[in-house]
Amino acid sequence: MVSRLAVELQDDVLAIREVVERLLPSQRTGLRPLPTPLPVVPAIAARFHDLILPARDRDLLLALSVSLDDRLDPLLTFDGRSALEISAAPVGRHLIVRAGRVRFTDTRLAIWVQARTDPAIIGAVHDRLSGMFRSRGDGMSADWHRARASLERDPRAAAELTRIARELSEAGHPDRALLLAREATKHADGADRDEARLVAGAASVGAGFAVEAAEWLGSLFPDGTQRYRLQGLAGLITARAHLHGAVPDVDPNSLRPRTDDTGDWYSWTRAAALAAVLCAERGDRPGMRRWLDALRVGTARVGAERELRDPVIALSWLLVGERDLDDIAGTGPLSGRMLCALRAAVDGDVDLGLRTLEAAEPIMDGELDPLVAGFEFSPVVRAYLSVAETLLLVWRGDIGRARDRLLLAARELSIAMPFAGLGVVLARRLDLAVLGEVGPVSRSLTAALPPAMKTDVLVDRAIASYLAGAFDDAAASMRLWIDLGAPQTTLSVPGLDEVAATGEIGPDAPSIVAPPEVFLAHELRIRVATAVDARWRSEHDGVHASARTLRSPFARARVESMLGVQCAIHDEIGAARSHLRSARHLFELAGATAWARAVGDRLDRLESRGTEADVPTDPLSACRHVWSQLLTAREVEVAMLAVVGAGNKDIAAALGVSVRTVEVHLGRVFAKLDVRGRVELTALAHRTNRHV
Structure with a gap:
């Protein structure tokens, strides 16, 4: 939301603040689209308060501000002047003309000119644009502007707008699709209106606007046209699962089609498939099994066992921690590429998993995914792929790169939606590893989570305390976290077992998904933490030998750091220095700057041992x-x-x-x-x- 405002408001901090104050809470958190146009706040009004535009120039700027794209030719036809004449005129200083495109020099002017123009004049400009586009053979733009100009319902324009909106949504342009579909709903009737609502809801899901999606798709129930109601069921379940933290507790059979239409049954089956995966993301095994049963019934009826049932079952069980599955793969970005990438990583080849994800985008071209049909190119699917890539980079120990990738994705994608908020947990942990504290972007992402979705705040506090040297506070936070049941994501994210034994998370432990190396590193840290004098030497040698097999620099650095501390406790100062120096170098290699700094502080204390400052007071x-x-x-x-x-x-x-x-x-x-x-x-x- 902030990144979009920054673009539309020219990075004007005051204007951004004033606009945010006028937004709905759901708009502030990215769960609903921003208003179009944005409101004219005092900062924008003050900037253009003395601007006087001739009617012709005003109409030109207005036409550009309400057009669906930035092509220059239609604007020249609309205005009647050449590009050279427009550039030489006073209005030219407000425009940038280049390579057949035209845009505002200051995007805030587009907001101001619409707000300061009489609605009747805006309608007249839309009417002129409609006629002009019609004469150029651009039916979609013509219908859009005709609908915007009409004071009455225009069902003919609505049908075309809905068709184009669906195409835009499926091509990965949900914002524009939503704009057209919303306009279509104002002009359509009956089943056509239901279709427009469906497309508006689907576009909202694709963009990550969960509140908007729930409203549009929810309006189809219970009395909407069955065809569109069933087509929207998967999107509605997705939106409500994100908003409420759990998949709606409904009987799948109560939503079955009332006819024998194969298309209706396929829509119901795909909704069951997606619901099963969403339950798996949230660790809801009973719900997952219930929806998988419905999936089996549906795929048997429509003949989609291989393309839909098998990959969805494999992905669902993988997400709840069952790793011993047949090598089943689907097609497209989620049921195919992401499933293969996660399975490769969990089997121990994280690099293969990353290569699989990196190859997803070009291979996605023309490749349909039965699980997310129509959303293959959507921002929400790209968010899933980005979060999965970040997770694999963390598992590989590439902490700095993982954080950079996730921050970049957060600028344009709803990374809070995938895997029940895993992206937010990763953002916070990566900030702590690099900065030593939760950064502003991660705090904003956390605030944007629906109330039902929670992060492991106690673990975050423990890590921050540990890296700051407040070990007792860290231990207290971890003990409280354990007392509360040690809640954690199924897909393993680095925690803090340096100060508190967190129980078994080995390969045989239920509901933990990670590569074998993650389990080995955890086992080694627990062995170091619980070693007593009688077996310290043998434990040290065994743990050190095993730690050298870890390929993740971050995972090995944590073990080396703990070995260094224990060596110092046992008065083995030379070995302690060696382990701590190795840990610092490895943390730096991983990009975990805050961890490297904490180890450096330990080394400094070790070097100055014996001084009065080192004498403990408590x-x-x-x-x-x-x-x-x-x-x-x-x-x-x-x-x-x-x-x-x-x-x-x-x-x-x-x-x-x-x-x-x-x-x-x-x-x-x-x-x-x-x-x-x-x-x-x-x-x-x-x-x-x-x-x-």
């Missing part, structure tokens, strides 16, 4: 997040009190337990941490405080 703050992974909560409390010199009676009084209970807890602490008494426990705490 052992609890440094030790708790490490020891809490090895000890129970009560054992941690007992251990920390023992470290600061409290006797058994004092500990018992502080915690409200018996001395015998304290002795039992301390015995377990000594055993788990592999120390022989309070002196070694205190020494271990101070080493941990110094180096974690």
Whole structure:
């Protein structure tokens, strides 16, 4: 939304702010298109307050502002002057004429001239343009301007506008398609009006305008023409799933066609296919199974088992974490290319997955996708491909490039829609990895999410705290996240298991989708975090050997960093420096600047060890997040009190337990941490405080 306003308002910050204040909440969040034209706010009015235009020049500028494209020839025919004459006239300073095209020098003038012109004059200009385009054989433009000029309904123009809008939508131009389809709905009647509503809704889905799509397609239910109602069902389910965070809880059979028409049944079947995938994205297995059952019924009836049923089943089960599937692929960008790319990555070949996605666009030319028929070139499908590419780059450890790609996509695509908001989660995590904080674009994307859709804010806070050196705060956020059930996206996004064991996410764990290397890196980090003195040396050597097999520089850097910290805790300073330096270089290679900076800070503390500034003032703050992974909560409390010199009676009084209970807890602490008494426990705490 902001990028579009920046283009239309010449990067005028004041005008952008004033326009945003007048927008509906759904327009501000990109869930509804911007008004056409934009409102004339004080900043725009002030810029042109002394502009006086002769009627001929005003009509020329007005004609350009209401035209569907920027071709020069029709404007010359409309005005009657040559390009040279227009350029030499006073109006020429407001126009840029080049290569047969014409546009405003200042796009804000198009807004001002429409707002400051009498509606009757605007209608007359539309009428003139209609006649001119008709004489040139451009029926679509002629019908558009005739409809805009008409004070009464014009059903003949509506049918043509709807046809052209459908073609534009399917060609990947949903904004213009929506403009034409909305105009068609004002002039059409009966079934023709239902078709125009369908096209307006489909164009809205393609553009990512979920609120707009839900309104247009929802208006077809329950009494709209069955053909168009069923054609719009898939789009309506998509829009409502995004807005409400879940696929509508309806019985698929209640939406079945009431006739034997094959086309109607195919529309219903495709809606079931898309609903199943949307449920899978959200981890809703019961809903997915319900819609897959409907898909099987429908594909058997219309004979689309191979082209639609098989790839949709494969994609759905892949998205919920079932990876052992037959090598089934569909056609087109989603059921074909994206499915193949994700499967290749999950099987361990992320580079092959990226090559598959990069090859998608040229191969998409003329290649239909039964799952998203008519949307192959739409912005929403391009958003899916962009988010999938970003995810694979993250899995490969190419953090800086992943962030650049996603930020570029966010300027023109609704990246919040794919995979139940995965793009927003990725944007926030990538900002944290590079900046150390969530940036303005990611904050805007988060604010634009529907209320029902949430991100892992606690994990984000933990990462920000960890990178800033506030380890206790990071551990507290992660413990709270775990207490709340450890919610996370099915498609794995890097979290923070450096400060809290996050449980099993291995290849056999349900509902986690990632390459084998992601699982291996997680296992290695947990091994380092939970290693005690008795097995530290063997764990160090084994983890280090395994870490060297990781191809992702980001994943390996996190393991190297943890090895460095543990080596420092065990007074192996040379090894600690080596691991931390390797981690810093690898983080820099990955483009994870904030992580590299955090490791650099650790190295600085290690180099200056022994100085007064390194003496910890609060052992609890440094030790708790490490020891809490090895000890129970009560054992941690007992251990920390023992470290600061409290006797058994004092500990018992502080915690409200018996001395015998304290002795039992301390015995377990000594055993788990592999120390022989309070002196070694205190020494271990101070080493941990110094180096974690």
